Amino acid sequence: MQHFSSKHIVAIVAITIFSFTVACDKAAPNAANPVAQNAGSTALPANLLVTEQPTGAMGVIEARTAAKTGDRVAVIGRIGGSRAPFVSSRAIFTIVDQSMKSCIETGEEEHCPRPWDYCCEDKKELAKSMASIEISDANGKPLALALETEGTFRPLMLIAVEGTLQSTEGGSFVVRAEHVYKVANDPLASKIK
Known part of the structure; x- marks a missing residue:
């Protein structure tokens, strides 16, 4: 006993x-x-995914300098920027400006098990090239949905997001997504696992 x-x-x-x-x-x-x-809620809003790229979509770096809190914005970038670009159990993820290159794009993917973390880029420059994207419910709260396992989005996927800029405090750049366009003919699509 x-x-x-x-x-x-x-x-x-x-x-x-x-x-x-x-x-x-x-x-x-x-x-x-x-x-x-x-x-x-465990489903993405029915009208979230659109078939046409938002008009005037700009890169993350350009949007960060041009937009202010409350503005409607359209930004384009690749899902990534860290080892885990998707927040677990919430519909939040990060995108990176296309000027930043993943190891797949530099031809160095052999040494990099997670090319979406942009480990070969300067960390300070990478931070200035990122935006957080949140998909929210009608009350403005991020959906309780694990996007990494949900399957609609994948690391390094090129997307354009249309929504409202929520915050720019402390260097953050958070867009509440209303529409997301998966860029057609993405040159990296065949390399994304």
């Missing part, structure tokens, strides 16, 4: 109480609480 010290018992009780507190903190979805109903 195994004996537990008082420290073990206190730790087990604390973990159990914490687990119940976290579980009970979530609002139950009902007709009076539509936010709770939308929080578990």
Whole structure:
């Protein structure tokens, strides 16, 4: 028979109480609480993907210098910029200006297991070349959707995003996407795994 010290018992009780507190903190979805109903949304909005590139789409670097919070913007770039460009369990990801080159584009993909992290680019320049894209519900909250496993988007995919610039504080550049166009005839498409 195994004996537990008082420290073990206190730790087990604390973990159990914490687990119940976290579980009970979530609002139950009902007709009076539509936010709770939308929080578990697992599908992209039906009108998100479009078949034509947004008019006037500009690179991320150009958009970062030209746009301000609240502006409608259309930006084009490749999904990437880090080892994990998709935020887990939220419909948020990063894109990189096309002037930045992944290891696939430089012909150095052999040494790089994740060419979408742009490891061969200068980190400071890369940071100035990135934008965060969020796909939100009707209440403006990012969808609770793991895009990495959902399948619509992949690292290094060239896309154009049309939406509203949310924030530029602290060097961030966040676009709330209303429409996303997957660029046709992407020269890297055949190399993207």
